[in-house]
Amino acid sequence: MEKIFRKLFKQHFGKPPVSILEIAGDGSARQMYRLVGDEMETAVGVVGPDADENRAFLSFTRAFKSIGLPVPEIYGVDEKAGIYLEEDLGETTLFDAVTQARRDDPGADFPQAVLPVYRRIVELLPRFQVEGGKVVDYSLAYPRAAFDRQSILWDLNYFKYHFLKLAHIPFNEARLEKDFRRFATFLLAADTRHFLYRDFQSRNMMLRDGEPWFIDYQGGRRGALQYDVASLLYDPKVGMTEPVREELLELYLTNLEQLIPVDRERFRQHLRGYVLVRIMQAMGAYGYRGFYERKPRFLQSVPQAVRNIERILETGFVSIELPELQAVFERICKTTSLRKAAPQTLPGLTVHIGSFSFKGGYPEDGGGHGGGFVFDCRAIHNPGRYAEYVPLCGCDEPVIYFLEQQPEVEEFWTHVRGLVESHVGVWLTRGFASLSAHFGCTGGQHRSVYFAERLAAFLNEHYPSVNVVLTHREQHKWPARGEHAEIAAAGAAAGAASLPE
Missing domain, CATH: 3.90.1200.10 (Aminoglycoside phosphotransferase (APH), C-terminal lobe)
Known part of the structure; x- marks a missing residue:
């Protein structure tokens, strides 16, 4: 998917994007992403699983555009993959x-x-x-x-x-x-x-x-x-x-x-x-x-x-x-x-989200109800195996970029989001007070932190009435977050920018 996005972006703008960021879902089966170039050129990438729906949208868009109606320009299409790139109209509906x-x-x-x-x-x-x-x-x-x-x-x-x-x-x-x-x-x-x-x-x-x-x-x-x-x-x-x-x-x-x-x-x-x-x-x-x-x-x-x-x-x-x-x-x-x-709008639901290392055992039950989820992130390629990422954590941009290049990350995230969102809905409807979702990996520093941060951001955006408590259990064990980490981040960013398309 990202390879196709990068290809379409380069065909239109003359160069590949430097970042591809997921846009919150709109309730449909489509997945949407914002692609950003090095001079802040932007486009919206869409993965549409329904070929008939894609054809209708693309055809109607071109027709409306031909008579001067304010609809997004289509930058590029890969019809076989069900992917297209369109003009970015911003974030304000x-x-x-x-x-x-x-x-x-x-x-x-x-x-x-x-x-x-x-x-x-x-x-x-x-x-x-x-x-x-x-x-x-x-x-x-x-x-x-x-x-x-x-x-x-x-x-x-x-x-x-x-x-x-x-x-x-x-x-x-x-x-x-x-x-x-x-x-x-x-x-x-x-x-x-x-x-x-x-x-x-x-x-x-x-x-x-x-x-x-x-x-x-x-x-x-x-x-x-x-x-x-x-x-x-x-x-x-x-x-x-x-x-x-x-x-x-x-x-x-x-x-x-x-x-x-x-x-x-x-x-x-x-x-x-x-x-x-x-x-x-x-x-x-x-x-x-x-x-x-x-x-x-x-x-x-x-x-x-x-x-x-x-x-x-x-x-x-x-x-x-x-x-x-x-x-x-x-x-x-x-x-x-x-x-x-x-x-x-029912008050009182707190979702406890955390990252941890399996070396230290499973996390404690912060909600006091003995339930919730523990997700094992160790099947995902580990950025901690590379020297430039060792001083960084899963909330640093180079690590985020590294992980989001791995094809298994989006599949894992889709399953996590579906499970947690389903339970949040039931918990709210039934008036329950607490739910937990913890992510574990080898060191509790990269993959688990990335997914914990991502889930917390998702719930804060889509469920404003929910109180989200985010903790990173191993944070005190991470390398110093000072000058060396900043240098490593710069080096990792440069390395990411030079990755082949």
């Missing part, structure tokens, strides 16, 4: 910007600082839908060429099986299926001739120099205009107020009318339906990730989704009779546990 703006203005119903960005987004959305819809190749759309009856029923059943059943919301299956079929017919009566972005929400928009850039449209297909508007204005992670929604909807319709004729009343009638189907699709995803996969952070958006449903019920539901579906929504709104903060 629209969601990040909204979150920060709320901190800066905690008393506001909706932060005014991000309104100019949202206005720009609703000016650009019609161009993606109408102009973009004329240049994309729908034959590559994944998993279907259109958001048709089958796609709609998939989403509705996803909601039924992964949210209603897992959240224990009662319903009559036969009556609900009848409502689903009637609902799909109503939705398909809208204008479905244009590009449907599919996941048009705050985590799929990057901000660079104050301007929005767009990513993650690989699930796009032909469909109704209302779907993406509903995704944006009723994004549960944002919690937009009704006056802001109305302002942005009017601005969107004004910009849409510059491209095609619009019957505003009819558009709004169908919009209510697409708001519901979008909320249901999102809640299905929250249920699958949160209830089934035991990842509580995905349940954080459920209370806002419930408030969005409540608002739809209060203002007239939809213009067709859907008695069982309406009854299901009413039951959801009356379920107290779904209106509360997700289990991720």
Whole structure:
């Protein structure tokens, strides 16, 4: 993988990268990395295991780029390996910007600082839908060429099986299926001739120099205009107020009318339906990730989704009779546990993470519960066998670089992360107070330290409510961390830079 990244980077920039750093996952099966050159040139490398999804994203990107829409440039592709290199749009998503703006203005119903960005987004959305819809190749759309009856029923059943059943919301299956079929017919009566972005929400928009850039449209297909508007204005992670929604909807319709004729009343009638189907699709995803996969952070958006449903019920539901579906929504709104903060916010979980040497035996139980994980890192190539790394530890950049060149490191990390994250989810849900994860190697200085540091950083980023306690048991035995270590670090860095591609 890294060899391909280095090759693609060199083909585009004329020289190989000096570092390749993993980017935190986005919930999909893709792996993402930031590649950095010696003059701070950057690119994002993507490993996509689904070839059809990759083809859709690359094709749509080139199509949007051809008409001047703000999407990342594709720098290079190795289609056989499922790897591509794209323009680095930075690290700030629209969601990040909204979150920060709320901190800066905690008393506001909706932060005014991000309104100019949202206005720009609703000016650009019609161009993606109408102009973009004329240049994309729908034959590559994944998993279907259109958001048709089958796609709609998939989403509705996803909601039924992964949210209603897992959240224990009662319903009559036969009556609900009848409502689903009637609902799909109503939705398909809208204008479905244009590009449907599919996941048009705050985590799929990057901000660079104050301007929005767009990513993650690989699930796009032909469909109704209302779907993406509903995704944006009723994004549960944002919690937009009704006056802001109305302002942005009017601005969107004004910009849409510059491209095609619009019957505003009819558009709004169908919009209510697409708001519901979008909320249901999102809640299905929250249920699958949160209830089934035991990842509580995905349940954080459920209370806002419930408030969005409540608002739809209060203002007239939809213009067709859907008695069982309406009854299901009413039951959801009356379920107290779904209106509360997700289990991720339960206080009291401490994860004890540590490194140690097997020469000194297994670590003590810092949590006092007699459980947790001990991971043996000794199967990984040992940097401590090389003189230039002896004065260093697993938190020094040269050692990190050395380890991340070893193919077994990422495989080991993937298994560790999956096991620990699964247990953190269960522990949070059940209100447990302590979990441990320790890494052992020969000297307790390089490999074990690297993985302990990496796991601590991962949990701090993804589980802010968790208290992470990090210890390195053998730290007092490490060589002096002074001038000699600095000289060794410089020598190791030079050696790493000269490694063959």
